[in-house]
């Protein structure tokens with residue numbers, strides 16, 4: 001499902017392209033959700049209780065809680081990378097707004113949690129080559145990509161779907 005024009009306007013080109021790449025299939029976790037805008041839009045597309053938004057530390061998690069204004073459709077979890085998703089039953093995870101190196105570190109740190117997921121959507125802010133290199137060493141995933149520009153910066157998105 002393509003994001004509506006209004007959704008795209010709320011998210012901006014980068015997050016709009018990311019949302020477009022995400023399967024409409026939950027439960028899903030927005031890892032390192034930050035401002036929570038993507039988690040909010042994911043929750044609009046899925047049945048209640050299917051969206052998690054994570055933050056690594058208590059401070060950002062509290063800010064995320066404030067920004068989402070107690071939205072009951074998004075469950076906020078605190079913890080590093082994929083760790084809070086362990087045995088949560090998520091089908092998918094979105095990781096964006098971090099560098100390629102951080103994304104690879106997160107994926108490698110919890111390979112058992114990664115193995116529980118059917119899809120992962122990734123959009124590095126920089127060091128894309130680190131992520132591309134890592135993806136080249138993985139097997140069992142089909143990769144789809146998209147790209148967009150925002151304020152003169154070029155962003156690549158990658159959807160990995162388990163074969």
Ligand SMILES: C[S@@+](CC[C@H](N)C(=O)[O-])C[C@H]1O[C@@H](n2cnc3c(N)ncnc32)[C@H](O)[C@@H]1O
Pocket residue numbers: 015031032033034035054055056057060079080081082095096097098102106
């Ligand atoms: C720049 S924001 C990106 C927010 C949003 N995902 C986006 O793409 O616009 C990066 C967020 O990731 C969080 N973060 C960084 N490392 C993390 C980790 N290992 N686990 C969970 N969150 C992390 C930061 O606290 C921050 O809120």
